[in-house]
Amino acid sequence: MAxxxxxxxAFLLLTLLVVSFxxxxxxxxxxxxxxxxxxxxxxxxxxxDLLTKQMGLDRPLLVRYVDYLRAAASGDLGYxxxxxxxxxxxxxxxxxxxxxxxxxxFACIVPLSMVLGVAAGMREGSRLDRAILILSTVVxxxxxxxxxxxxxxxxxxWLHWLPGTATLRAGGGWSVASQLVLPVAVIVLxxxxxxxxxxxASMVEVMQRPYIRTxxxxxxxxxxxxxxxxxxxxxxxxxxxIMLQINYLVAGVVVVETVFAYPGFGRMMLxxxxxxxxxxxxxxxxxxxxxxxxxxxxxxxxxxVLDPRIRV
Amino acid sequence: MSTPVxxxxxxxxxxxxxxxxxxxxxxxxxxxxxxxxxxxxxxxxVLVWIVLAVLAPAIAPYAxxxxxxxxxxxxxxxxxxxxxxxxLGRDLLSRxxxxxxxxxxxxxxxxxxxxxxxxxxxxxxxxYGRWIGAVITRACDIVLSFPVIILYMIILAHFGSSxxxxxxxxxxxxAPIIARxxxxxxxxxxxxxxxxxxxxxxxxxxxxxxxxxxxxxxxxLIVDMCLRTGYNVIIIGVLGFLGIxxxxxxxxxxxxxxxxxxMMMVWPHMALFPCAAISSLVVGFNLLAVGLRELGLRD
Numbered sequence: 314m315a316x317x318x319x320x321x322x323a324f325l326l327l328t329l330l331v332v333s334f335x336x337x338x339x340x341x342x343x344x345x346x347x348x349x350x351x352x353x354x355x356x357x358x359x360x361x362d363l364l365t366k367q368m369g370l371d372r373p374l375l376v377r378y379v380d381y382l383r384a385a386a387s388g389d390l391g392y393x394x395x396x397x398x399x400x401x402x403x404x405x406x407x408x409x410x411x412x413x414x415x416x417x418x419f420a421c422i423v424p425l426s427m428v429l430g431v432a433a434g435m436r437e438g439s440r441l442d443r444a445i446l447i448l449s450t451v452v453x454x455x456x457x458x459x460x461x462x463x464x465x466x467x468x469x470x471w472l473h474w475l476p477g478t479a480t481l482r483a484g485g486g487w488s489v490a491s492q493l494v495l496p497v498a499v500i501v502l503x504x505x506x507x508x509x510x511x512x513x514a515s516m517v518e519v520m521q522r523p524y525i526r527t528x529x530x531x532x533x534x535x536x537x538x539x540x541x542x543x544x545x546x547x548x549x550x551x552x553x554x555i556m557l558q559i560n561y562l563v564a565g566v567v568v569v570e571t572v573f574a575y576p577g578f579g580r581m582m583l584x585x586x587x588x589x590x591x592x593x594x595x596x597x598x599x600x601x602x603x604x605x606x607x608x609x610x611x612x613x614x615x616x617x618v619l620d621p622r623i624r625v
Numbered sequence: 626m627s628t629p630v631x632x633x634x635x636x637x638x639x640x641x642x643x644x645x646x647x648x649x650x651x652x653x654x655x656x657x658x659x660x661x662x663x664x665x666x667x668x669x670x671v672l673v674w675i676v677l678a679v680l681a682p683a684i685a686p687y688a689x690x691x692x693x694x695x696x697x698x699x700x701x702x703x704x705x706x707x708x709x710x711x712x713l714g715r716d717l718l719s720r721x722x723x724x725x726x727x728x729x730x731x732x733x734x735x736x737x738x739x740x741x742x743x744x745x746x747x748x749x750x751x752x753y754g755r756w757i758g759a760v761i762t763r764a765c766d767i768v769l770s771f772p773v774i775i776l777y778m779i780i781l782a783h784f785g786s787s788x789x790x791x792x793x794x795x796x797x798x799x800a801p802i803i804a805r806x807x808x809x810x811x812x813x814x815x816x817x818x819x820x821x822x823x824x825x826x827x828x829x830x831x832x833x834x835x836x837x838x839x840x841x842x843x844x845x846l847i848v849d850m851c852l853r854t855g856y857n858v859i860i861i862g863v864l865g866f867l868g869i870x871x872x873x874x875x876x877x878x879x880x881x882x883x884x885x886x887x888m889m890m891v892w893p894h895m896a897l898f899p900c901a902a903i904s905s906l907v908v909g910f911n912l913l914a915v916g917l918r919e920l921g922l923r924d
Binding site: 324327328331332336339340446447450451453454455456457458459462463465466469470477560561563567568571572579582583586587589594597598601602605606609 | 663763766767770771772774775778779780781782783855859862863866867868869879882886889890893896897900901903904907908910911912915
């Protein structure tokens with residue numbers, strides 16, 4: 314177990330280093346870039362040079378990178394030009410909003426896709442299986458912004474049941490809870506389609522194994538065969554996929570957040586990228602990678618816990 | 626499409642396919658498409674879009690960027706504008722038809738790029754193993770662990786967005802997935818007799834990888850490329866929607882939604898039709914992939 318953690322921790326650190334260096338180089342390779350961004354387009358070259366020197370940005374890239382790492386390690390991630398706040402505060406606030414959205418969506422996706430995936434995969438080729446397979450393929454094919462547009466047309470424009478934006482500020486007569494319905498629905502629909510097809514594929518494979526035949530021939534009820542014998546084994550492979558969804562939910566929901574004007578992490582990164590808010594881009598990329606790699610590790614861990622044959 | 630006949634042939638003697646002459650084999654395969662309803666439907670949707678995109682200059686009723694100011698008062702669908710116009714009075718039908726062109730060029734090109742780069746990496750990693758394999762695998766893991774959409778935002782916002790830049794980032798970010806698939810298959814295939822035979826003949830490593838191993842790994846690769854094309858269509862749309870896609874004013878489905886989304890409450894059709902267009906194309910590619918996988922399992 315210690316080796317498992319050491320190996321994964323090393324990979325986590327390696328990834329963080331590589332990514333932070335690449336993003337840092339991309340943004341700060343040309344020495345004047347940062348100062349130019351801070352001073353704006355109308356500053357003279359002289360002013361830019363002066364500030365560059367003052368901030369020590371004329372030193373070699375590697376020196377600055379090491380400095381940056383040192384500051385980051387002590388918790389100082391810089392100052393966001395776009396939000397006029399320390400980067401750490403900006404990220405924490407937006408990440409918390411996204412975590413709420415992601416947690417609700419995740420809580421819906423997992424049971425929903427387990428039920429559908431198992432129901433489809435337990436009798437491959439049955440009418441139920443075909444229906445679920447086609448439906449999940451079609452739903453997973455619709456881009457999130459299109460799903461958002463479709464749902465908004467129905468529930469906001471046509472039926473007037475729900476608000477079209479989720480700014481998390483109660484106002485205009487809509488509660489925060491009602492604001493969350495559509496964003497969560499879009500994420501669940503888009504994501505569940507994919508997870509369902511993974512669970513279905515795994516279930517189909519498990520149902521062909523000899524131990525399932527044995528269980529059936531022993532005279533167990535179909536229900537018992539599915540619940541006690543098939544599902545646990547069928548969940549092994551998809552568990553990694555499911556854990557990877559957390560990664561998607563935190564960083565990939567930028568589209569949903571943009572559609573519904575939700576103040577989350579993804580939209581913050583988009584704004585940072587468009588505004589060239591360098592400190593925020595660098596720190597945000599690190600946070601995103603950190604989350605991605607840790608959920609990967611958690612996925613592997615869950616795999617080990619579920620499968621008694623694997624012991625590290 | 627003669628569904629029952631093709632299905633019978635397939636289920637009766639599937640291994641016979643291997644012994645047929647090439648022409649007959651291809652005909653058999655084409656017939657087999659009828660045996661899988663998803664494959665047939667998917668292929669039909671994709672083909673319809675390809676035809677529409679190719680014919681766009683001939684069949685689009687208006688120029689894609691021409692605005693009809695008289696239509697601005699009533700932009701909803703009418704006899705003059707079948708799907709209505711957008712907020713600048715540009716004919717939606719024409720823009721949707723023209724918008725199919727960049728998508729249908731960029732998405733497959735990026736998939737081909739990713740397949741070429743990914744196969745090369747995967748073959749090298751799988752064939753040589755040891756430290757070369759380890760380095761490539763690790764590098765791929767790092768790219769894969771990165772939430773790609775954030776990568777796109779950083780890169781495209783930094784370098785500016787153009788068709789070539791989009792093809793570039795899509796190629797770079799999709800290649801590792803393909804590399805992983807190819808590596809897995811290479812690890813298995815390199816132990817086969819025909820690889821050993823080629824080694825005995827004194828063939829070069831490159832020859833063995835490209836001529837002996839790669840063709841035998843093509844099945845899963847083709848299914849995956851089909852899926853990737855669908856995903857790429859989604860991503861191109863998403864980039865357009867986020868404002869970092871193909872530059873305006875030429876029509877791009879995602880960009881069309883972005884421009885008109887704010888008017889959903891008044892004129893939902895402006896965003897709805899481009900959304901329907903992109904969704905149908907992706908559904909086509911994904912059904913095709915599902916169908917191909919089914920056919921592959923039966924082969």
